[in-house]
Amino acid sequence: MTNATVEFRHVSKKYGPQGAVVDLSLLVPAGDICVLVGPSGCGKTTSLKMVNRLVEPSSGQVLIDGQDVMTVEVTALRRRIGYVIQQTGLFPHQTVADNIATVPRLLGWPKPKIRARVEELIDLIGLDSARVRDRYPAQLSGGERQRVGVARAMAAEPPVMLMDEPFGAVDPIVRERLQNEFLRLHRTLGTTVLFVTHDIDEAIKMGSRVAVMQQGGHLAQYAPPTELLLHPANDFVARFVGTDRGLKRLSLLTVADVKLEPGVVARVGEPARAAWTRALEAGTNYVLLLDRNDQPQGWMKVEQLTTEETLTADNVDASSPLVHFETTLRDALSMLLTSAVQTAVVVDERGRYVAVLTLETMGEAFRSDEATAKAGRTALAAEPVP
Amino acid sequence: MRDGEPLILWDWTFSHIPDIWHRVLEHLELTAIAVGLGFVLAFGLSLLIRRVPALYSPVTWVTGVLYAIPSLALFALLIPFTGLSIVTAEIGLVSYTLLILVRNIVGGLRSVPPDVREAAVGMGYSQWQLLWRVELPLALAVIIAGLRVAVVTTVGLVTVTALIGQGGLGALIIQGIQQFFATPLVIGAGLSIALAILLDGALVLIQRQVTPWTRRAV
Numbered sequence: 001m002t003n004a005t006v007e008f009r010h011v012s013k014k015y016g017p018q019g020a021v022v023d024l025s026l027l028v029p030a031g032d033i034c035v036l037v038g039p040s041g042c043g044k045t046t047s048l049k050m051v052n053r054l055v056e057p058s059s060g061q062v063l064i065d066g067q068d069v070m071t072v073e074v075t076a077l078r079r080r081i082g083y084v085i086q087q088t089g090l091f092p093h094q095t096v097a098d099n100i101a102t103v104p105r106l107l108g109w110p111k112p113k114i115r116a117r118v119e120e121l122i123d124l125i126g127l128d129s130a131r132v133r134d135r136y137p138a139q140l141s142g143g144e145r146q147r148v149g150v151a152r153a154m155a156a157e158p159p160v161m162l163m164d165e166p167f168g169a170v171d172p173i174v175r176e177r178l179q180n181e182f183l184r185l186h187r188t189l190g191t192t193v194l195f196v197t198h199d200i201d202e203a204i205k206m207g208s209r210v211a212v213m214q215q216g217g218h219l220a221q222y223a224p225p226t227e228l229l230l231h232p233a234n235d236f237v238a239r240f241v242g243t244d245r246g247l248k249r250l251s252l253l254t255v256a257d258v259k260l261e262p263g264v265v266a267r268v269g270e271p272a273r274a275a276w277t278r279a280l281e282a283g284t285n286y287v288l289l290l291d292r293n294d295q296p297q298g299w300m301k302v303e304q305l306t307t308e309e310t311l312t313a314d315n316v317d318a319s320s321p322l323v324h325f326e327t328t329l330r331d332a333l334s335m336l337l338t339s340a341v342q343t344a345v346v347v348d349e350r351g352r353y354v355a356v357l358t359l360e361t362m363g364e365a366f367r368s369d370e371a372t373a374k375a376g377r378t379a380l381a382a383e384p385v386p
Numbered sequence: 387m388r389d390g391e392p393l394i395l396w397d398w399t400f401s402h403i404p405d406i407w408h409r410v411l412e413h414l415e416l417t418a419i420a421v422g423l424g425f426v427l428a429f430g431l432s433l434l435i436r437r438v439p440a441l442y443s444p445v446t447w448v449t450g451v452l453y454a455i456p457s458l459a460l461f462a463l464l465i466p467f468t469g470l471s472i473v474t475a476e477i478g479l480v481s482y483t484l485l486i487l488v489r490n491i492v493g494g495l496r497s498v499p500p501d502v503r504e505a506a507v508g509m510g511y512s513q514w515q516l517l518w519r520v521e522l523p524l525a526l527a528v529i530i531a532g533l534r535v536a537v538v539t540t541v542g543l544v545t546v547t548a549l550i551g552q553g554g555l556g557a558l559i560i561q562g563i564q565q566f567f568a569t570p571l572v573i574g575a576g577l578s579i580a581l582a583i584l585l586d587g588a589l590v591l592i593q594r595q596v597t598p599w600t601r602r603a604v
Contacts, residue, residue: 052508054504054508074510076510078507078508078509083505083508083509085505085508086501087501088501089506090505091502091505091506091524092599094599106509106511152509153509
């Protein structure tokens with residue numbers, strides 16, 4: 001199934017079970033993750049539930065691919081929309097495999113197709129099918145239950161998925177892992193996702209667009225995360241995203257966004273003199289020593305290189321932080337600030353040296369991202385309002 | 387009881403085995419009809435209450451009043467209308483199961499966690515599918531717990547129906563009382579207790595079989 005757009009057109013709900021909604025209009029492009037974020041009672045969950053008609057709007061329309069959801073038979077509509085909730089809502093009396101097979105069964109898929117799809121999904125969410133498929137939800141850990149909840153929602157390849165605080169009930173470490181896994185999954189599936197959270201950090205991390213809602217059910221701002229952090233639309237949004245907006249933007253960028261520079265390196269077994277010459281030519285006081293497999297051993301001062309011997313890894317300063325391409329700049333900065341050497345070493349997935357990362361190059365990446373976002377903002381403003 | 391007579395005369399017992407067996411079958415039949423009809427009625431009432439929750443209070447009030455009427459008085463009241471018949475007996479017996487069964491079926495359906503119900507509806511279960519595939523399976527443990535209470539009390543009550551001529555193990559008890567003869571009395575009462583324990587145990591086994599998720603939970 002192809003992915004669908006989701007559009008709210010002047011939607012209001014007077015007395016929603018989870019807060020009212022006032023004249024909400026927003027368009028979620030196909031394949032995006034739109035995060036609805038705000039304090040409790042802001043109507044974010046009410047808005048979400050108007051997509052699969054667990055709540056029906058008092059006025060206005062919700063459209064999926066241009067079709068008003070109120071015109072579609074309600075169970076048929078819901079079977080095309082994935083639904084994940086905080087408490088998982090897994091059926092306690094059914095095994096993991098039966099839980100995941102829920103919607104395919106409702107849709108009457110043939111049995112072999114269902115079985116194959118269940119296997120595929122258990123694998124996709126990173127669980128061992130032989131171990132979990134015949135277990136009951138009560139026999140799984142909290143993180144595993146949430147994963148099964150996500151798999152169940154994706155089972156019939158819905159073009160739209162609704163997720164209501166899906167990772168709210170697990171501890172922070174598991175939550176971060178689930179967030180990363182879901183982002184990875186989403187990159188391969190590209191489903192349109194509406195995601196509700198009260199956590200602005202989660203919103204910024206997960207959303208390709210973020211809708212900030214404020215008490216009373218008003219949409220305060222709808223923008224990509226960078227734009228939200230650079231230009232909060234009003235005081236409420238500014239307060240809600242917090243005073244550490246700069247740091248939050250750092251968590252949106254990764255080492256891969258930085259224009260990396262090669263450092264001066266030397267190899268174990270090489271004559272010290274040769275390394276010394278290269279350091280002088282580059283005008284640096286430190287040289288990074290690598291072993292024969294290109295794995296960094298630590299830093300050497302230029303003074304240590306003025307001997308006639310070959311280099312060994314005996315007298316290196318190994319305190320430099322190691323970062324990967326997917327490390328966020330926020331984490332990288334934190335590591336740099338707490339280490340003795342103000343330069344991080346970028347390594348690939350096998351631990352081999354790639355480049356060095358400095359505060360300067362990070363700063364450049366941060367500023368160029370701001371320039372790109374500004375350019376994007378002008379382009380966005382030029383788009384006709386639907 | 388005559389002086390010096392033992393509690394059970396085994397000669398009499400062995401010579402009356404076909405008779406006793408017949409009483410046991412009668413007893414089982416009366417119990418099965420009562421609990422079966424009671425369950426069907428209670429199930430219908432519970433489905434009604436599921437749709438119209440406001441009916442819960444009046445239904446439990448009426449069944450509660452029925453439950454409070456002494457069984458002898460109830461049979462006496464019914465005899466002018468239905469005579470000394472099985473109908474009289476079953477009206478009484480069925481009435482007594484209703485309170486327990488309605489409470490447990492409704493309670494079981496209501497014990498389904500709200501997030502489970504919301505997920506089921508949100509994924510496109512119809513009301514009927516929600517009931518049969520989610521609510522009833524999850525309510526099963528509580529419903530069977532209600533059935534156990536209903537069965538045990540009904541087995542006891544069926545002995546009273548012998549007074550209106552419906553047989554069962556109560557007939558042995560009455561025979562003992564009327565003839566000042568301990569053996570049939572003891573055998574009737576003993577078998578009635580044994581029957582209650584046996585049926586209760588069977589229901590426990592059935593419950594374990596049909597709700598494997600409660601057994602295997604860690």
